[in-house]
Amino acid sequence: MRPLLDGLRRMGRYPSALVGLAIIFALVGTAVFTVVTIPYGQALELWRGGDVWRMHPVNARPAWVDRIAGSNLPRTIVVSSDDAVIEEEPFVGGNRLRIPLEFDFDYDGFPSELNLFLTSSHTEREPFVRLTWETPDGRELNLGGRRPAREERVSISQDWELERRLGRVPHVGLFAAEPEGDGPPEVIGGRYRLVVDAITFEADARVDADLVVYGRVHGLAGTDHQRRDLMVALLWGIPVALAFGLLAAVGTTVTTLVIAAAGVWYGGWVDAVIQRLTEVNIILPMLPILVMVGTLYSTSIWVMLGVVIALGIFSAGIKMYRAMLLPIRESPYIEAAKAYGAGNARIILRYMIPRILPVLIPTFVTLIPTFVFLEASLALLGLGDPVLPTWGKVMNDAQTQSALYHGFYYWVLSPAALLMLTGLGFAMLGFALDRIFNPRLRTM
Amino acid sequence: MTDRDGAIAAPARGFLRDLRRLSVFTVKRLAALFLTVLVGVYLTILIANMGGQVDELRMVQIQSTVAEQVRADPAFFDLSAQERNELIQRQVQLEVDRLRLDQPFIVRSVDYLQQAIRLDLGRSEHMHSDRGAREVYWIIVERLPATLLLFGTANLLVFFASVFIALGLSRRYGSALDRSVIALAPSSAAPGWFYGIFLILLFAFVIPILPAGGMVDVPPPEGTLAYAASLLRHMLLPVTAMFISTIFISIYSWRTFFLIHSSEDYVEMARAKGLPSGLIERRYVLRPTLSPIITSFALMLIGLWSGAIILEQVFNWPGLGTLLFQAIGHRDTPVIIGTVVIFAYLLAVTVFLLDILYALLDPRVRVGTG
Numbered sequence: 001m002r003p004l005l006d007g008l009r010r011m012g013r014y015p016s017a018l019v020g021l022a023i024i025f026a027l028v029g030t031a032v033f034t035v036v037t038i039p040y041g042q043a044l045e046l047w048r049g050g051d052v053w054r055m056h057p058v059n060a061r062p063a064w065v066d067r068i069a070g071s072n073l074p075r076t077i078v079v080s081s082d083d084a085v086i087e088e089e090p091f092v093g094g095n096r097l098r099i100p101l102e103f104d105f106d107y108d109g110f111p112s113e114l115n116l117f118l119t120s121s122h123t124e125r126e127p128f129v130r131l132t133w134e135t136p137d138g139r140e141l142n143l144g145g146r147r148p149a150r151e152e153r154v155s156i157s158q159d160w161e162l163e164r165r166l167g168r169v170p171h172v173g174l175f176a177a178e179p180e181g182d183g184p185p186e187v188i189g190g191r192y193r194l195v196v197d198a199i200t201f202e203a204d205a206r207v208d209a210d211l212v213v214y215g216r217v218h219g220l221a222g223t224d225h226q227r228r229d230l231m232v233a234l235l236w237g238i239p240v241a242l243a244f245g246l247l248a249a250v251g252t253t254v255t256t257l258v259i260a261a262a263g264v265w266y267g268g269w270v271d272a273v274i275q276r277l278t279e280v281n282i283i284l285p286m287l288p289i290l291v292m293v294g295t296l297y298s299t300s301i302w303v304m305l306g307v308v309i310a311l312g313i314f315s316a317g318i319k320m321y322r323a324m325l326l327p328i329r330e331s332p333y334i335e336a337a338k339a340y341g342a343g344n345a346r347i348i349l350r351y352m353i354p355r356i357l358p359v360l361i362p363t364f365v366t367l368i369p370t371f372v373f374l375e376a377s378l379a380l381l382g383l384g385d386p387v388l389p390t391w392g393k394v395m396n397d398a399q400t401q402s403a404l405y406h407g408f409y410y411w412v413l414s415p416a417a418l419l420m421l422t423g424l425g426f427a428m429l430g431f432a433l434d435r436i437f438n439p440r441l442r443t444m
Numbered sequence: 445m446t447d448r449d450g451a452i453a454a455p456a457r458g459f460l461r462d463l464r465r466l467s468v469f470t471v472k473r474l475a476a477l478f479l480t481v482l483v484g485v486y487l488t489i490l491i492a493n494m495g496g497q498v499d500e501l502r503m504v505q506i507q508s509t510v511a512e513q514v515r516a517d518p519a520f521f522d523l524s525a526q527e528r529n530e531l532i533q534r535q536v537q538l539e540v541d542r543l544r545l546d547q548p549f550i551v552r553s554v555d556y557l558q559q560a561i562r563l564d565l566g567r568s569e570h571m572h573s574d575r576g577a578r579e580v581y582w583i584i585v586e587r588l589p590a591t592l593l594l595f596g597t598a599n600l601l602v603f604f605a606s607v608f609i610a611l612g613l614s615r616r617y618g619s620a621l622d623r624s625v626i627a628l629a630p631s632s633a634a635p636g637w638f639y640g641i642f643l644i645l646l647f648a649f650v651i652p653i654l655p656a657g658g659m660v661d662v663p664p665p666e667g668t669l670a671y672a673a674s675l676l677r678h679m680l681l682p683v684t685a686m687f688i689s690t691i692f693i694s695i696y697s698w699r700t701f702f703l704i705h706s707s708e709d710y711v712e713m714a715r716a717k718g719l720p721s722g723l724i725e726r727r728y729v730l731r732p733t734l735s736p737i738i739t740s741f742a743l744m745l746i747g748l749w750s751g752a753i754i755l756e757q758v759f760n761w762p763g764l765g766t767l768l769f770q771a772i773g774h775r776d777t778p779v780i781i782g783t784v785v786i787f788a789y790l791l792a793v794t795v796f797l798l799d800i801l802y803a804l805l806d807p808r809v810r811v812g813t814g
Contacts, residue, residue: 280483285787287753292780295772369633377754381769404649427630
């Protein structure tokens with residue numbers, strides 16, 4: 001253990017090691033924070049998508065990108081009837097409601113979508129609802145009337161009739177100045193109002209309305225094609241990537257090392273069998289076999305982890321460790337251990353392996369990013385875990401939705417940047433450790 | 445010792461002896477590798493069959509072939525639907541007996557192994573080759589040249605570039621250039637496809653000067669020269685991606701290696717004799733270290749085969765990797781298994797070629813002591 005501690009103390013002299021360590025600590029800290037704030041079950045629930053995200057825009061870019069670019073694209077505005085001053089006019093057998101949904105719109109661009117969510121508490125007869133749109137320059141547009149069910153989503157953006165009337169997509173037309181000529185539509189800033197006039201036919205029935213003006217930017221990470229906030233996947237990708245990388249690295253290096261040591265210690269046919277198995281394993285193509293397992297059995301990340309470890313047991317590393325362990329077997333202290341009657345297992349685990357552990361640590365650290373990227377690779381092939389949000393799956397989604405072609409660069413770049421950061425963190429630490437623990441490198 | 449003296453005295457005889465030893469070595473290695481492939485493919489079959497997939501596949505294939513035969517045969521045209529179905533059932537049963545599908549898996553797995561070794565990879569379920577063949581063998585063979593072209597080019601480029609740059613850096617050890625290249629080594633933690641995405645983003649979308657994917661323009665240009673030019677343009681980005689992802693780590697490891705070896709006593713001795721540094725590098729540093737260089741090159745190649753799959757998919761390169769990706773999409777099991785077998789073969793061939801190269805470079809093999 002002495003050389004280990006010494007080595008760790010020497011690490012302070014390598015700036016790259018410190019930077020790497022800082023990155024790793026930051027990642028681990030964020031991972032812990034993520035797992036605590038968004039528990040596992042909740043993360044899966046969120047990532048499954050669906051109604052949870054109905055108030056989020058589709059493919060909105062991160063807000064900070066917009067800030068850096070110097071533009072002022074709209075954010076999502078939600079106007080709820082709970083905050084509005086509702087005029088009520090009861091009559092016999094019903095109620096007349098006037099819900100003004102007001103909001104200020106001072107952005108450079110048009111919203112990406114416009115939806116109204118209506119909830120009605122009627123028991124038998126649906127209320128009647130009429131919608132009127134008021135622009136800051138005093139125009140009034142009738143958006144038609146309807147009889148909503150208990151839960152109704154009014155997709156104003158997909159109102160073809162309205163689109164024909166406006167000559168433009170509603171979420172552009174409703175925010176644009178009166179068209180003059182063929183020029184591009186111009187957005188009008190100011191106070192907009194959607195007035196919901198509802199007549200209920202039951203005395204105690206209520207109508208609630210939520211107007212959602214979907215923005216073009218969202219949060220720190222943006223959203224994807226299913227309106228999901230990418231932040232969930234980016235954050236949850238950290239613990240998943242770290243766990244996968246770490247477990248795979250531990251699983252493969254430890255087993256490989258023990259097997260190599262056992263082969264060297266026992267020699268004879270044990271060694272021969274281990275050598276031959278290693279040769280077989282070298283020609284077994286890792287990724288295609290993972291792909292095969294993924295298609296035939298399960299794409300669960302834990303199954304993949306198991307296969308990665310199983311294929312990694314007899315990896316090429318065995319040859320390297322063997323070369324290092326062979327001289328150790330002949331050393332006097334092993335002889336001494338044999339003389340006092342130490343068993344085989346004790347000699348292998350307590351005397352042989354600890355000797356080459358320092359050399360192993362750099363390899364181990366540099367192995368972690370390999371497995372992190374392996375997980376991303378599998379996800380990119382469409383063999384990502386079916387339920388867990390991971391970076392690779394985000395990139396896979398982006399790829400299948402042609403994100404680069406459509407200009408949604410953030411969708412590819414943010415998971416890629418995190419992957420790179422993880423890779424760099426471990427690689428920098430690993431390379432520095434390599435110089436610390438490999439004496440031949442240190443003297444140079 | 446006598447052998448070596450003999451070799452000096454009679455070069456022609458020495459050459460013949462070398463050749464004989466080399467061929468013995470080659471045959472031995474071939475036999476060993478063949479056994480290795482045998483075991484490897486057998487393991488693949490076991491993995492693929494754990495869910496009974498291969499059996500199901502064969503049943504489906506037999507049924508479809510038999511049904512096709514019966515329908516196409518004019519002799520059976522006047523049979524009623526029921527009679528025809530019974531006939532098909534009987535034929536299927538015969539085929540099952542013939543192929544011993546009712547026997548335990550252990551017995552049949554040997555059959556599968558034999559077929560796979562003969563590259564009889566069966567018929568695909570949905571996919572077909574560009575020429576319309578349904579044999580997995582032809583589907584794969586059609587894609588092989590594209591993969592070999594791309595990865596051959598990139599690997600050779602990386603190999604030679606890194607060895608020469610590393611030699612240069614080990615000479616100027618500690619200089620600013622040396623330090624910056626070494627500082628860049630951790631960038632190799634990311635695989636080629638990762639850089640590929642950035643390259644595509646930069647050179648195909650932000651500054652659209654290179655194609656985002658594919659192998660040649662659509663439609664393929666007429667004339668060999670125009671075709672080659674188009675191919676080159678399409679190869680540029682994937683090759684660059686692979687180059688970036690591996691070059692710094694290879695330079696780093698070669699440099700370390702050369703530094704260790706250039707501090708050996710015999711190199712110091714040569715320096716003390718006042719030999720020119722070029723000669724020292726060639727004869728005293730490079731020559732004895734060539735075999736480990738080759739070994740590490742082999743390991744790098746083996747690692748790159750796997751990376752090939754994703755890189756090809758990202759660049760839409762019509763090679764084995766894209767094929768595997770498409771096969772996943774179609775859930776076309778015979779193609780997937782076939783690709784795994786072919787990859788195993790490719791790895792074995794890589795190992796074999798490098799073994800031979802190793803033997804040519806390592807005098808111990810030639811004189812029969814290695």
